[in-house]
Amino acid sequence: GQSLEQPSEVTAVEGAIVQINCTYQTSGFYGLSWYQQHDGGAPTFLSYNGLDGLEETGRFSSFLSRSDSYGYLLLQELQMKDSASYFCLLYNQGGKLIFGQGTELSVKP
């Protein structure tokens, strides 16, 4: 089958670095995206990896390794406003969208 696995919850303190992993079981896909969703809000796009390696966008980076079947979102210099749900999204070559169940990040002072 095709699935994406993420941890359900992660807790970190302000100023720290946190990594949210997304492991997948699928063959043949175009890329992996990450979205942020604050409670009650619309998901917003953070990052996309079409190729293996690291993509950096300010405090947020995303990484993909096709050989290891996983990707991750890295959040640096954590701020309280980063408390939100983060989910990964994979686009397979059949045109199917596969979502992770989301990781609830809590940033503590």
Add this chain to the structure above:
Amino acid sequence: DVKVTQSSRYLVKRTGEKVFLECVQDMDHENMFWYRQDPGLGLRLIYFSYDVKMKEKGDIPEGYSVSREKKERFSLILESASTNQTSMYLCASTPGRRGPYNEQFFGPGTRLTVL
């Protein structure tokens, strides 16, 4: 900025009612999607459309239908609402012809309660 709007933020309906959820995007995007989001299950695709009058079933189309008469508008219809359709419904759009999708632009969501 791309703007995706949904007709209601909160909606309460009774079992058996016909329910219309509307989504409008203002960036001339070809592709539009309807999802539902439930705790612990993530987003699940109900239907999507890659052109006017075109529609394709997603992962959970049962109990739903859609309509896309104009490029900017994508409607989700619950023919006879049931309590298990109580959920958050999210609309999204992306540019480009059918193919791999990059950034999805989401609407604010409609929280539907069916009593």
